[in-house]
Amino acid sequence: MATARLIPPLGRSIGPATATAAQSLARVLPRLALQARQVSAQVSFGIHGRRRAGPGETFWQFRPFMSGEPADRIDWRRSARDDRLYVREREWEVASTYWLWIDLSASMNYASSLALQSKRDRAIITGLAMADLLVRSGERVGLIGLTTPIVSRSIIARLADALVLSTERHRQDFPLAAPPGPRDRVILIGDFILPADTFASQFRALTARGAPGIAVQVRDPAEAEFPFSGETEFFAPDEATRWRVGDAGDMQKAYRERIGAHEAALRQACISRGWTFYAHSTGHPATEGVMNIAMLLSGGAGGAR
């Protein structure tokens, strides 16, 4: 049977309490940032850049001309060597903007005995590692509602700063911001504990301009499995609601069904808008999550064209 605990929230910077926030940053974020950097360093090995044709300067390959293409794409020097017409392709070098959102709501401050770390820490590590990974592969990364898109070697530190300085308004269950443009990409990392229809409507609002992206659901193993038994009183992280269960073991089946249905609803909402939905458990290593996200990002889902 598992136990669970709540961890103290990240330094809240309501109003001018930046000193507290700075302390909190000094306390928590270096560790998370370092982990994020380590994670992204491991992952960069396995990913192979953006080796594909696209707008850019460097030569990529010659391909046979296909009828209907604009004639000015023909590389006449190459075409002169034999009977066919060739088009000179350049490597895709256009940088796109990734909008990152990391859930810092109260429900993230949770870790069960089955998890390797708390959901919040895992979300931050995953988000920052992704940001580092993306920046190193030439993209711009910004935090929704908090920063502009940034290209910087110290992207992790800058985003971490921004995270700490975020206010309560940014720590909602779901990003409440102007929808990004269609060329931008979105990475949402959170637990998405909100009713499925609410999620669907907010998600529609966010993707109103057609921005593609990936929704990463961070979930504690205890949340998924419900490994409790005996007389138990559950309480929400905000202490507002309590739920007393005669024998938690009896509730396991119903709980799993409810949670499974919820997750399926979220997945359906994402897929319907062309997004990718990825459920990540804090019982697994952070590297695994980052690797999978990177694969899913580069693997075509939400491709620009």
Add this chain to the structure above:
Amino acid sequence: MIGLPLAFAFPLVLIALAGLPVLYYLLRVTPPPPRQVPLPTLPLVKDLATPERQASRTPWWLLALRLLLVTCAILAVAGPRWAPEANPVGTGQGPLVVLIDNGWAAAGDWAERRNRLLSVLENASSRPVALRASADEPQPLVLTSATQATERLRSLQPVAYTPDRTRQFDRIRTFMDENTAATALWLSDGVAVSEADGATAAFAAALGPRLTVIAAEQNPVRAITAASNDRDATVVTLSRAATGAEGAAGVIRAYDARARALGETTFDFAGAGETTARLAIPLEVRNDITRIEVLDGRSAGSVHLLDAGAQRRKVAVVSGETADTAQPLVSGTYFVTKALTPFASVLETPRGMDPLARTLDDRPELVVLVDVATVSGTMLEHLERFVEDGGVLVRFAGSGLAASSDSLLPVRLRRGGRVLGGALSWEKPQRLAAFPAESPFAGIAVSTDITIERQVLAEPEPALTERTWAALSDGTPLVTAARRGKGMVVLFHVTADTSWSNLPLSGVFVDMLRKILPLAVPGAARAETRADLANPRQALDGFGQFSAPLPTTRAISRSAPPVATPEHPAGFYGPVEAAFAVNVLPPGAKLLPLSWGGAAPAPLRIRPPVDLRPPLLIAALGLFLLDALAVVWLSGLLRFGGRRMAAASLVLALLLPLTAPPPAHGQTQQRPQPSRQDIEASLQSRLAYIRTGNGEVDETSQLGLASLSRVLAARTAMDPAPPAGLDPAKDELVFYSLIYWPVTPDQPMPSDAALRRIDQFMKNGGTVIFDTRDASAVPGSGGTTAENRRLRQMLANLDIPEIEPVPRDHVLTKTFYLLEKLVGRYAQGETWVEAMPRGAGDEKRPARAGDRVSPIVITSNDLAAAWAVDRSGQPRYPMVPGEPRQREMALRAGINLVMYAMTGNYKADQVHIPALLERLGQ
């Protein structure tokens, strides 16, 4: 309880057991609280239909645990006792007559006896009881309630004499005849002192089965019946009533008047009823013995008091030589005094007019006249009466005696004497012959290098030979003696100095004088010469402890036999210098076992009831811990470490009662571990103060002594550790030599234990500075301040020597600095120390000290406040009146006090006098 030997002290509490079913119901419906678990997904699932929640019940085992816990607690409160007394004494009907022996022989196990009788009276609580102690006046018996008898019994104490219990027998028999329903109980000590036991047997036979006798199976009573001095040892005679091997061996110990142990030896009855033990102690120490007791005797009979009769003789040395003071080290007086001092107390010869008369006023047992040619007139009468009354007069010849003589001589002397080996003589100097067998000197080895050059000669007469105690090798008498009245006159035919012979230089001279000493009859026997009646001074109680005499104790005649009676219980009578010891047992008394005729007595010792409260309380506590653990376990808080931890805790909780110490029975006390403070105090010397409980005073003491310690380390060779605060009731004082005791009026009186410790501390040579700190205070009612009164109350219970204001020549003013007076924060207060005897020639000496350090110093100058500086080195209190250097002088007074406590009379040593004289400019 019916059927079981189980009794409850408060049986009414058991009614609470009736509440258990209610508790059962309440506990059953009050389940333990559920686990609290956070769950972030709660908003998603909280509307899930929970299955019908059955009312959660307390698990049955927890219920049983709690009921057991409450049962244990209730039973424990009811005070259960397992008392397997088979046949309780005292139950029954009709009046109960109780006779308890409260002579000294019952004192050894008095508490046991009293408790036994108390339990009997408890059994007989509904019967009228007549309680009679064997030492009571033999009045007719009066019936009282058992409660009154219990009260009477609680106040009974054993007495320090042998009561005649047979006087009670008649009264009891009369009463028993009148009240045929009555039964009698006799708690006997089982000891008959030198008496035929017919009365006891007759008494027992007359009452028959109506009399129950309770007596110890093994009578442990051992008593000292006599102590006498022989040549090498004090022979102590012991007697006992039992004959078995148990308690046959033991230790006796001798004490002096200040309760210092002088020596001890073992004794062994070896199956007999009487034995002797030899205390082989040097004579000079033996003379100091005032009390011999059997270790762990705990009764007046095991204590034997010795008075002057057994102690050293008082010797007066009177000299006719006027030139003595010129050359004191070659005078006859010096030789005689030197020879006698170890074995007798030699009185100083008063100077001035008529020394002999004034010497006799001191009542010596032995008077030595060194070359006093003739005694005449009233002096002769005085001396003659002294000898007639039993005194011993020892005379030494001299030129004066050779010329003329008086009647106080054992033999008639020829005029002139003789000179041997001189210029006008052809006889060689004579040697000493072996001592005659009938002489007191017999047994002394004669040294061959003694030569007699001149002597006085006795006229030949028939009785001369038998009067001769020592003779020269040619048969000329050298020491002659004659009885006169009760006393004796001894004449040495030579001088006490070396001018006539070298006898005074030899050990034989010392031995001879020593042999003469026991011939002097102790002063107590010469009743006519002193006050006949001796008032009680120090009484023994039945337990053999000294106490104040009872008001019923009367003065005793010195001619009476020194045996304790109701009017004269054992103890010391008369003033210290002429003490008259009265002992419980007369010399030659024998302890005999008492026989009651037919039936064997009931045992005194019954198995004590086992108090079941401690095990029950421990069980309740263990169950409570178990319950707490179980509740924690149920609420899931223990799950973090897994089941193993919970199991381990449970096992631990189960084992806990087993490891608890067993309830203390009797003397199973553990040796106390030395405290950390004691260990530190024994490793490094330090000053100490008594914590008064007044925070400011204590802090001042602490700061003051710390400051004084620093000054001591800077200026003297002493490097004390930080001062220690002591609680005399708890802390061991033996590690400290100087204790500062500020007296506050609100300070609680020290407990008896604390007073004993302080007393012991002062007796062992420690010094206590009592500081009343009130030199500037205005005296209140009665001319004293509150502090002063408090100090008096405290000291009233201590054995405080006579005190005096510090004299100018006291060594305390010289130990380190030369001080006029000892000032503190106040300058006008007087400082008091133990009064020192003032001897001749003291005026010339700049420093004087007694044999030991004054155990007490009383001041009112608030010393610690003068010394105290705070952390920044600033003085804490202003000085009054604040003369310049007063603080420095106060520190010097402190240094002197510490040095005095540490070095004692060292500075008074002669060696330092020249230096002191030089510095004093005298």
